Amino acid sequence: MPIDAVAAVAAEPRRAEIGWDHKDIQLYHLGLGAGSPATDPDELRYTLESRLQVLPSFATVAGAGTGMAGGLSSPGVEVDLAAVLHGGQTVRVHRPIPVRGRAVQTSKVAAVYDKGKAAVLVLRTEASDDDGPLWTNDSQIFVRGEGGFGGERGPSARPVPPERAPDHTVERAIREDQALLYRLSGDWNPLHADPEFAKLAGFDRPILHGLCTYGMTLKAVTDTLLDGDATRVTAYSTRFAGVVFPGETLRIRMWSGDGRIQVAVSAVERDDAPVLVDTLVEHS
Incomplete structure (x- = not known):
């Protein structure tokens, strides 16, 4: 079997030193659609170096996204990348991410679950600097055709959808060139830029x-319910339920709770087709 669950989980973490500065933060935020209107004071905290804060979702691209790549190249993992789907993502920040920093990043396979027709790899990336832990990322990666090996199915608990109308609903337009800009933060998959490659897929x-949808959603929640203060976000999780095309519009529904905001995201132009589900923002 291409995935040896025991070997994958037992493997030593991959270690790498990463660094970033204000340019990386600004490029990431611009890739999420920040900066419109360009002179809006609320947008300048994402785009102007003298006022800059960092959305916690930046952790997914820090080091050009090498953490996930490190997990997929772990011992015991030999998969066809054409069979790989990004199923879900969780980021937990242990303190606000600085605008400029250096960190040691470790990546490993934290778990392998058997879903029958697919295996699920939980790729964990942790980063620490001289002051201690910064963030923990868990990426849930589905590998089609690799299930059925008799392993654990994994956790099945999901957030219970609210039975009331959303407390807030906002819409965010996606620019036609947004994927081209976002990929400059490190995800060079031609699926997001090359029409011929996209057709083959x-x-x-x-x-x-x-x-990118993940980051856009966190920015919308932060701006709408957290007074635009990204340092209040402590954790953010989602499950990817559908694709988004540049030029479309995201409809982002939010339900507020005690330190938790549940979110659902859909594509307006495709009859509210689900995009992000089981989405939860935890905050102080």
């Missing part, structure tokens, strides 16, 4: 990165 045009 079964799409009539390039699709937006799921992690």
Whole structure:
């Protein structure tokens, strides 16, 4: 079997030194659609170096996203990348991410679950600097055709959808060039830029990165319910349920709770087709 679950989980973490500064933060935020209107004081905290804060979702691209790549190249993992789907993402920040920093990043396979027709790899990336832990990322990666090996199915608990109308609903337009800008933060998959490659993958045009939708959603929640203060976010999780195309509009529904905001995201132009589900923002 291409995935040896025991060997994958037992393997020593991959270690790498990473660094970033204000340019990396600004590029990431611009890739999420920040900066419109360009002179809006609320947008300048994402785009102007003298006022800059960092969305916690930046952790998914820090080091050009090498953490996930390190996990997929772990011993015991030999998969066809064409069979790989990004199923879900969780980021937990242990303190606010600094605008400029250096860190040691470790990546490993934290778990392998058997879903029958697919295996699920939980790729964990942790980063620490001289002051201690910064963030923990868990990426849930589905590998089609690799299930059925008799392993654990994994946790099945999911957030219970609220039975009331959303407390807030906002819409965010996706620029036609947004995937081209977002990919400069490190995800060079041609699926998001090359029309011919997208057709080979079964799409009539390039699709937006799921992690771009993930970041856009966190920014919308932060701006709408957290007074625009990204340092209040402590954890953010989602499950990817559908694709998004550049030029479409995201409809982002939010339900507030005690330190928790549940979120659902859909594509307006495709009859509210689900995009992000089981989405939860935890905050102080």
